[in-house]
Amino acid sequence: xxxxxxxxxxxxxxxxxxxxxxxxxxxxxxxxxxxxxxxxxxxxxxxxxxxxxxxxxxxxxxxxxxxxxxxxxxxxxxxxxxxxxxxxxxxxxxxxxxxxxxxxxxxxxxxxxxxxxxxxxxxxxxxxxxxxxxxxxxxxxxxxxxxxxxxxxxxxxxxxxxxxxxxxxxxxxxxxxxxxxxxxxxxxxxxxxxxxxxxxxxxxxxxxxxxxxxxxxxxxxxxxxxxxxxxxxxxxxxxxxxxxxxxxxxxxxxxxxxxxxxxxxxxxxxxxxxxxxxxxxxxxxxxxxxxxxxxxxxxxxxxxxxxxxxxxxxxxxxxxxxxxxxxxxxxxxxxxxxxxxxxxxxxxxxxxxxxxxxxxxxxxxxxxxxxxxxxxxxxxxxxxxxxxxxxxxxxxxxxxxxxxxxxxxxxxxxxxxxxxxxxxxxxxxxxxxxxxxxxxxxxxxxxxxxxxxxxxxxxxxxxxxxxxxxxxxxxxxxxxxxxxxxxxxxxxxxxxxxxxxxxxxxxxxxxxxxxxxxxxxxxxxxxxxxxxxxxxxxxxxxxxxxxxxxxxxxxxxxxxxxxxxxxxxxxxxxxxxxxxxxxxxxxxxxxxxxxxxxxxxxx
Numbered sequence: 001x002x003x004x005x006x007x008x009x010x011x012x013x014x015x016x017x018x019x020x021x022x023x024x025x026x027x028x029x030x031x032x033x034x035x036x037x038x039x040x041x042x043x044x045x046x047x048x049x050x051x052x053x054x055x056x057x058x059x060x061x062x063x064x065x066x067x068x069x070x071x072x073x074x075x076x077x078x079x080x081x082x083x084x085x086x087x088x089x090x091x092x093x094x095x096x097x098x099x100x101x102x103x104x105x106x107x108x109x110x111x112x113x114x115x116x117x118x119x120x121x122x123x124x125x126x127x128x129x130x131x132x133x134x135x136x137x138x139x140x141x142x143x144x145x146x147x148x149x150x151x152x153x154x155x156x157x158x159x160x161x162x163x164x165x166x167x168x169x170x171x172x173x174x175x176x177x178x179x180x181x182x183x184x185x186x187x188x189x190x191x192x193x194x195x196x197x198x199x200x201x202x203x204x205x206x207x208x209x210x211x212x213x214x215x216x217x218x219x220x221x222x223x224x225x226x227x228x229x230x231x232x233x234x235x236x237x238x239x240x241x242x243x244x245x246x247x248x249x250x251x252x253x254x255x256x257x258x259x260x261x262x263x264x265x266x267x268x269x270x271x272x273x274x275x276x277x278x279x280x281x282x283x284x285x286x287x288x289x290x291x292x293x294x295x296x297x298x299x300x301x302x303x304x305x306x307x308x309x310x311x312x313x314x315x316x317x318x319x320x321x322x323x324x325x326x327x328x329x330x331x332x333x334x335x336x337x338x339x340x341x342x343x344x345x346x347x348x349x350x351x352x353x354x355x356x357x358x359x360x361x362x363x364x365x366x367x368x369x370x371x372x373x374x375x376x377x378x379x380x381x382x383x384x385x386x387x388x389x390x391x392x393x394x395x396x397x398x399x400x401x402x403x404x405x406x407x408x409x410x411x412x413x414x415x416x417x418x419x420x421x422x423x424x425x426x427x428x429x430x431x432x433x434x435x436x437x438x439x440x441x442x443x444x445x446x447x448x449x450x451x452x453x454x455x456x457x458x459x460x461x462x463x464x465x466x467x468x469x470x471x472x473x474x475x476x477x478x479x480x481x482x483x484x485x486x487x488x489x490x491x492x493x494x495x496x497x498x499x500x501x502x503x504x505x506x507x508x509x510x511x512x513x514x515x516x517x518x519x520x521x522x523x524x525x526x527x528x529x530x531x532x533x534x535x536x537x538x539x540x541x542x543x544x545x546x547x548x549x550x551x552x553x554x555x556x557x558x559x560x561x562x563x564x565x566x567x568x569x570x571x572x573x574x575x576x577x578x579x580x581x582x583x584x585x586x587x588x589x590x591x592x593x594x595x596x597x598x599x600x601x602x603x
């Protein structure tokens with residue numbers, strides 16, 4: 001990769017455009033967030049105003065409902081219409097009961113012809129004489145407002161006497177109504193002013209709010225047909241929302257002020273975050289530009305270095321390709337094959353290109369062999385050779401000598417693996433081992449290997465304190481077979497006897513041909529009684545077996561067998577073989593075709 005000056009100029013120009021875009025995005029985001037915060041503040045104020053209006057109407061309806069119940073209770077008492085017969089004590093008791101049911105009701109009274117018949121009130125609360133003379137009502141419940149005391153009076157006629165009716169008069173304190181509105185107590189920045197249609201202030205929660213400052217807005221609102229309207233007041237250090245509402249069916253108006261003393265604190269915090277993010281992005285952009293300029297200076301040096309490394313790697317691969325042995329290069333980190341020469345590809349029976357998609361441990365038949373070789377290299381840091389089984393691309397397994405070492409190729413740690421196919425050598429070794437340990441005619445152990453294996457087995461038996469037995473077998477009149485039928489028939493008889501012994505004996509029993517027509521078998525973990533039973537079964541099988549020659553003739557043969565127990569004093573098999581041989585000759589001397597157990601009388 002090489003840098004060009006034009007490309008660098010394009011990068012710088014693009015970076016400047018990106019910086020302008022970031023600043024424009026900052027301005028847009030700050031403006032949008034300001035508008036969103038103002039909208040949220042306005043909606044919050046409107047929601048508070050709606051809630052205040054709803055609670056005011058609800059509490060007034062509650063007071064009217066209590067008054068209607070009280071009127072229904074008092075109606076039987078006042079139905080006769082005779083004032084001198086009225087039980088004022090009873091009426092006073094009833095009025096006190098209904099007074100206690102609503103904290104907003106400050107006084108309740110029964111009036112007649114402008115006089116109070118009976119009343120009940122809270123402390124420091126009286127009914128103004130100016131509101132007593134009403135004798136007829138337009139509605140069942142009529143509301144009047146006392147601007148001086150900040151009270152609402154509710155009138156209700158009890159009887160149907162049009163000339164001199166009884167009026168139930170309830171006085172409600174606007175202060176108590178507002179004090180019981182929960183939403184105002186939960187919004188510390190909200191203040192409320194209640195006023196009538198004549199702009200008389202009935203109640204306000206904050207002395208700091210000046211009603212006259214907003215008089216023009218309020219007059220405009222009262223003259224309009226709107227039920228509610230919102231306005232924004234922006235001052236030097238303060239921003240507030242004003243919500244004006246007309247309480248439905250009540251000669252009462254609400255002015256709700258929602259102050260924001262910290263002047264959009266959330267918006268300010270978000271703006272600071274936006275600015276910090278933009279500053280960081282611009283700083284990152286400057287860092288990128290600096291890095292690009294610096295990279296340009298380093299690029300040529302890097303290019304020269306890569307060229308040298310590439311040339312070195314090419315020479316290294318050419319050298320490997322010229323090698324007559326199979327070589328593989330694999331990355332040490334992930335074991336991926338990065339190169340394979342032709343001899344290695346021929347040994348593994350795969351194209352060179354196909355090997356590049358494999359990992360080196362995939363050619364091992366046993367993954368543990370690869371792991372142990374890698375571990376040995378990590379510990380000693382020297383080349384490690386191992387004879388193991390590999391797998392060709394066709395799935396065929398073969399023996400190979402694998403040499404592995406760790407080298408640096410293009411400043412990368414690489415596994416250098418040499419492969420030599422030693423399948424022919426392994427087959428030759430196996431053949432030589434077989435010839436050295438096996439009798440070529442019978443296929444059983446030869447005398448030397450049988451004695452060697454038996455000595456090892458005796459040592460194991462004595463170490464584990466187990467018992468064992470030894471059995472020797474000789475073919476009866478074997479010389480007659482050779483003389484009468486030829487040596488080919490004799491060889492066939494030996495092979496049949498070997499096959500019969502393998503059928504009768506177990507896989508763990510050691511069986512060998514000692515020479516001529518003589519055989520021996522070591523039976524591990526077998527008592528002499530059990531060995532005698534096995535020997536008798538073997539003798540009977542041989543006796544009943546007919547051997548058919550190529551010319552169609554049938555040969556019947558018998559065998560003599562000697563059995564002895566392998567004792568703990570027998571350090572080698574030779575001692576037991578002598579005893580078994582004495583027992584064998586005892587069988588021959590006593591008529592052949594029999595099994596004899598060794599005892600001391602045979603010595």
